[in-house]
Amino acid sequence: MPGRAIHSIMPNQFDAFLAALAAIVGKDHVLTGQAGTARYTADWRRNFPGAALAVARPADTQQVSRVVALSARHGVAVVPQGGNTGLVGGSTPDASGRELVLSLDRMTAVRRVDALDNSITLEAGCTVLAAQEAADGAGRLFALSLASEGSATVGGVVSTNAGGEQVLRYGNTRDLTLGLEVVLADGSVLDQLGTLRKDNTGYDLKQLFIGGEGTLGVVTAASFKLHAQPAKVLTAWVAVPTPQAAVDLLCRLTGAVGERVTAFELIGRQTLAQVLAHPLDGMRNPLTIDTPWSVLFDVSETSALMDPEPAVHAVLEAAMEASAVTDAVIAASGRQAHELWALREHVPEAQRLDGPSIKHDISVAVSRIPEFIAAAGAALEALMPGIRIVCFGHVGDGNLHYNQSKPAGMDEAAFRAQEQAVHDAVHGAAARLGGSISAEHGIGRLKQQAFLQYKPAVSVAVMQRIKQALDPHCTFNPGRLLPRPVHQPS
């Protein structure tokens, strides 16, 4: 209720709380002090250094339930944490030292893999890589694929509705999730962990926790769809003259091979230049021509009895004839395909090595990608002549990581001083085209201001009512995603 005060633990209660915590999870699994908690208290990019009252590492769902109930009783805020690979400060404690980090890192079991049902059930602390391996062991594909998959966990990808490189074909985490087990703010366990494909018995509650950023409950386990493994993957690097030509190529390609288009990435000239200026061993330009835009795509086929390669060749030939494609290379081996993807995956690191940057994660309808690139580019050039635009991303999903590096010779402080104006230019261009200011990274603390600026007020108000209904004392992740409720006397 809006008038309810939010309790907060007092320092003289710390010891009693920590003792009760140790009684639940065992004292070896209650971490305190700077040294013990360091890896849990700052996000991995170190944009949000924090401090924790403690880190609790429960062994099972029952312990999570008891930790949450205890924390709620003591008025301790709970910050659920998976692999700590988030990009928006959503899973680490603030600087107050009064928040409890609830790490799921001991809950790593693969509970069940079922090849016939094409489903897998995993505990929240299981990594995406472990999920892929478990599926692979059963001859199936766990279709989520992320740069951070070695560390990112099930609970984290669910809570952030993670996307990644194969969304075009398989959807994002929401589309892959069949069921969830969630600990609620009063410690009760919401068991929606089935693997049913169809179940119309009331509101689909699990959807609230997918992308809920840990503000409504703690995801303790999840079940996901599995898919058939690809029998063949075709990877191509293609030069196109314009973003419109890239979108047209996507259209030709899906027209010819339909849902087999698994990934479709756009890479701008400046982006490739940064990669080639800061290469890893052996990296080189896959094409001999200079091109303003490149496309990297995968077409995958699950049937060993069918081959999409002739259809892909036909599409590329027709596009070249129409000057919609100016050059192309198809990987001749898995190793070559890996080399092409390595260029794409090295982009963030190359941009870091290049120097200061300002980053965005926008989406628009695929058809409006060219318009967005033109509008945002013009606005940025007007704001800061010479600004270098590092544009790349999942064009097949309408999602661009549309970043900026400072103009050659500009002072870093002068560049940083314009950061908000750059955000406004980019987010404004996306918003005017009906786009999103956060396509896959979420809101957390980093994007809350932009979220409140661009999200319709009715939507934010409904979210606040949902938060209030499920977590009335704001036990979970206060101030992340939604602003803290105003503190009022009861």
Add this chain to the structure above:
Amino acid sequence: MPGRAIHSIMPNQFDAFLAALAAIVGKDHVLTGQAGTARYTADWRRNFPGAALAVARPADTQQVSRVVALSARHGVAVVPQGGNTGLVGGSTPDASGRELVLSLDRMTAVRRVDALDNSITLEAGCTVLAAQEAADGAGRLFALSLASEGSATVGGVVSTNAGGEQVLRYGNTRDLTLGLEVVLADGSVLDQLGTLRKDNTGYDLKQLFIGGEGTLGVVTAASFKLHAQPAKVLTAWVAVPTPQAAVDLLCRLTGAVGERVTAFELIGRQTLAQVLAHPLDGMRNPLTIDTPWSVLFDVSETSALMDPEPAVHAVLEAAMEASAVTDAVIAASGRQAHELWALREHVPEAQRLDGPSIKHDISVAVSRIPEFIAAAGAALEALMPGIRIVCFGHVGDGNLHYNQSKPAGMDEAAFRAQEQAVHDAVHGAAARLGGSISAEHGIGRLKQQAFLQYKPAVSVAVMQRIKQALDPHCTFNPGRLLPRPVHQPS
């Protein structure tokens, strides 16, 4: 809030309310009296005859907003209605004569079709058939396909998360929905009508209204994914000795042609016998042998450059060699395919012509279909020797319409007297296997008792908190899905 009284309109306020309603939608679009409202007040199966205070037919979202706000002020319950094709009494008024039917049947516009984005935006009263035709006109596929598609509307399929015949490949309505426009209980408009494929800016609120059965808001428009049209569809009717053999065949088939398996239906001997006992013109058994179980499947291919037929043949040959398939026919033409599907689609009508029946709509994991059929069959035979089991449905999704016709010679009253015991046997068998008591039809009024019996109490309690948060005065569809809140003084 639990203590808040729910208002109810008094008869002396009827005239003022109706006048205000007419001022919003025009007096021609406020229907009253038995004759004017008959088609809106009972469900099409006439299991729930009702009476309405009036039927309001707004022309646009703004009018819906004003009607809802007016109704909320007057304490009039609002029952949103689309094509009135639901099966659980969720969209028609109760017998009190005090509920307002809010029909979306004037809001039929196709707002936008975008072939490049593979998206379509439609008003709530647009039929599924009209959506299919609009998509077809743009060279795309609207992948929802239902027996009732000529009448069922966008608002209805969203609010019930409709399934249908192609869920295996394209998913249910939830999977197809990109955005919604919804009028909330205070009349405000929640605009989430984008067509973005990726947008992680807070809770995905639209999910609550998909399958929300009109209890949380009025869906006024929706945007959906479109797909590539199939270049070729292969339809086959196959005899299998057991349900396990059917599941094995599904596994072989998806192994060979993956996601191209578009539909996979199981039909029991008794089901086919009823169809052939009450045939439409020209219907005949597609096979010459008698078989305990038949499978009807579609494999569709979107690429004109690729042909899945050799792979399907190879699967059937291998299965016949292993005695997992005893006979098979592949449709040689679109007309033959249509004839095979007509047998499947005639099942409900044939069962009606056969006489009294008791119906279910359960789901379990695909791998547990054989176990469910064995367990439920044994329980029913023990309960009522000679009971005839009419088993058919979407096995590829784990969804069976597992119905019963009365034993030959049994008195109808004696059969009906056992209805609850039959429900308990079937629902119990599904529940023990982790299944659902309503896979695609929803809860409405018909299944509320079973819903409360089988849904975990924690889930029901969270749903009630959501309902309370979004519709605190219970304006929308009171008593459907969730029980009416207990009436307490404020």
